[in-house]
Amino acid sequence: MLTLLLTKAIIDASSALLVAILLGTFLPAGRTPSGWYAQLEMQWQAFAGSGLSALPLLVAVLVLSKGVVAPLLSVARSRLIDAWTLKISLSIFQHELTRPAAQRSNTTAQDSNVAVNFMAPRIVIGTLLPSLELLTETLVVAVLLGVLLALEPLATAMLLGALVMAAVGGGVLSARLNNIRETRRGESQVLMQRWVADSISCLREIHLYGLVDAVLERYYPVAKGFARATARERTLVEVQSPIMELFFLMMLVLCVSVASQGSGQTELHAIALFSAVGLRLLSGFRRVLFSLQTLHLSRPYFEELTAPDSASCPAQAPAQPLTAPTRASPRPVLVCEELQYSYPQVSHAVINNLNLSIGQGEWVGLVGESGVGKSTLVDVLIGERQPSHGSLQWIDLPVEHRTIGYAASGTTLIPGTLRDNVTFLGCSTEQTLSEALAIAGVDVLLNRLPQGLDTPMDAVEQQLSSGERQRIGLARAVAHAQVLLILDEATAALDQVSESRFLQALRAARPELAVVLITHRLTALRHTDRNMLMADGALTDFTCSVEPDQPSHFAERYPSCI
Numbered sequence: 001m002l003t004l005l006l007t008k009a010i011i012d013a014s015s016a017l018l019v020a021i022l023l024g025t026f027l028p029a030g031r032t033p034s035g036w037y038a039q040l041e042m043q044w045q046a047f048a049g050s051g052l053s054a055l056p057l058l059v060a061v062l063v064l065s066k067g068v069v070a071p072l073l074s075v076a077r078s079r080l081i082d083a084w085t086l087k088i089s090l091s092i093f094q095h096e097l098t099r100p101a102a103q104r105s106n107t108t109a110q111d112s113n114v115a116v117n118f119m120a121p122r123i124v125i126g127t128l129l130p131s132l133e134l135l136t137e138t139l140v141v142a143v144l145l146g147v148l149l150a151l152e153p154l155a156t157a158m159l160l161g162a163l164v165m166a167a168v169g170g171g172v173l174s175a176r177l178n179n180i181r182e183t184r185r186g187e188s189q190v191l192m193q194r195w196v197a198d199s200i201s202c203l204r205e206i207h208l209y210g211l212v213d214a215v216l217e218r219y220y221p222v223a224k225g226f227a228r229a230t231a232r233e234r235t236l237v238e239v240q241s242p243i244m245e246l247f248f249l250m251m252l253v254l255c256v257s258v259a260s261q262g263s264g265q266t267e268l269h270a271i272a273l274f275s276a277v278g279l280r281l282l283s284g285f286r287r288v289l290f291s292l293q294t295l296h297l298s299r300p301y302f303e304e305l306t307a308p309d310s311a312s313c314p315a316q317a318p319a320q321p322l323t324a325p326t327r328a329s330p331r332p333v334l335v336c337e338e339l340q341y342s343y344p345q346v347s348h349a350v351i352n353n354l355n356l357s358i359g360q361g362e363w364v365g366l367v368g369e370s371g372v373g374k375s376t377l378v379d380v381l382i383g384e385r386q387p388s389h390g391s392l393q394w395i396d397l398p399v400e401h402r403t404i405g406y407a408a409s410g411t412t413l414i415p416g417t418l419r420d421n422v423t424f425l426g427c428s429t430e431q432t433l434s435e436a437l438a439i440a441g442v443d444v445l446l447n448r449l450p451q452g453l454d455t456p457m458d459a460v461e462q463q464l465s466s467g468e469r470q471r472i473g474l475a476r477a478v479a480h481a482q483v484l485l486i487l488d489e490a491t492a493a494l495d496q497v498s499e500s501r502f503l504q505a506l507r508a509a510r511p512e513l514a515v516v517l518i519t520h521r522l523t524a525l526r527h528t529d530r531n532m533l534m535a536d537g538a539l540t541d542f543t544c545s546v547e548p549d550q551p552s553h554f555a556e557r558y559p560s561c562i
């Protein structure tokens, strides 16, 4: 990259000199013979032969370098940026996907965290590149300018005239290019942002179902499209820049040649030389400012990237040794003993001395006041958070987390079809898929969709009710659950009859499945085998005879749970 930039800077600087020489050829014959330009001209004649006119050659070299070579170098540079953007984007996304919950900030997917990550590739590219450019271009321009300033004083309204003309022409060109790039880049930008935001909203599912690689694979073409669009945008800008400079220089040539006719001035060539190099200086300053701006913008992101805890993901905790089950019947699949968990920077433990055993096919209801720690417990159960104390043992499970299905109250739909959203980039069989759809009651929605399972969700997402959306989330969880299904207020958007139907259908179709049902709704507890109440970080057995028409018992005892 540095070589490319240096080559381009040298081409630009040489072009400026070439223009100055070209301008010299238009000047009146009465220029000072001892002047530096006359000396230069003599040397050229000695080198090229007196009969050979330098003019066509100089014009050809100038047009070739500014009009062809410089844009080509810009295209090559954009290709490199393309590769960088893609690589940085993927690594940031992978980092975000694999970072343990404890290291994640509290911001949600829609918040600045994602926005910062999304902006990162552009910020990084926009920072590194101008910094390198500064290095090469300001060096060349500063040297040239120093020499020319020593030779001649500043002058001329002609330069201003040329600048005005270039600015007007450039404004028109920029407006047209802006329109083109805005529409092309906008699409991939929206899709990429959506992928990152949605994936971060679904992190629990992605981790549980072991889908980090699958998500990255799907994200790859999106990121590639974005990288290409970004590179294309930069290419347009970069190609525009030398063309604009050429335009400006041509204007300058015109102005000087017209003004010098019969004027008798002898040093116009110096003005021209100064102007040509001055142009480079102007663009150099512009890039210095741009670089400073982007460095300023990107500083918070670099600080986050270089923070000690973001360097890498710690290795997954080794599997706990299997011990004898503590309950004989039903056969336990999960046993937790004396679990403890505190959030960083929070003094009290959200989970404190918590014991829980879940048997195969057993349904456990989990109730408790809002904010008591139910979702935190789920995070600990599914391995998103590591307990600070106690043991958590999965019995006889070869791959401990991929056998758990999980659904929460909110369902994030990922870009793709309904099928993609239920299989969730995994490889569920048609039978598992249709069974999950039927249990969750998505089959009704399915009949309404124009392309059935292959209907792109983008097209119909706005038309889905919150209950229909939740059914898709439930189907996703059921399709992935093999041993345990965790429903964290996952039926809250369904009416009670629909919720009851779903739970009955689930029990009938998947009797082997253990279920943890977290709910604030009393009637759901009719479907569980036993219930636990969470309070002060621990669980206590909770028995209540809950009838649909007699909710008062539970409500009176624990009014805040309803």
Ligand SMILES: Nc1ncnc2c1ncn2[C@@H]1O[C@H](COP(=O)(O)OP(=O)(O)OP(=O)(O)O)[C@@H](O)[C@H]1O
Residues within 6 Å of the ligand: 106, 343, 344, 346, 350, 368, 369, 370, 371, 372, 373, 374, 375, 376, 377
């Ligand atoms: N990332 C976090 N950092 C610090 N504290 C947190 C974090 N996430 C949750 N908490 C706090 O931990 C406690 C338990 O939160 P949790 O979401 O587990 O409760 P909950 O029982 O699931 O609540 P609800 O029924 O409202 O969903 C709350 O006091 C909450 O403010």
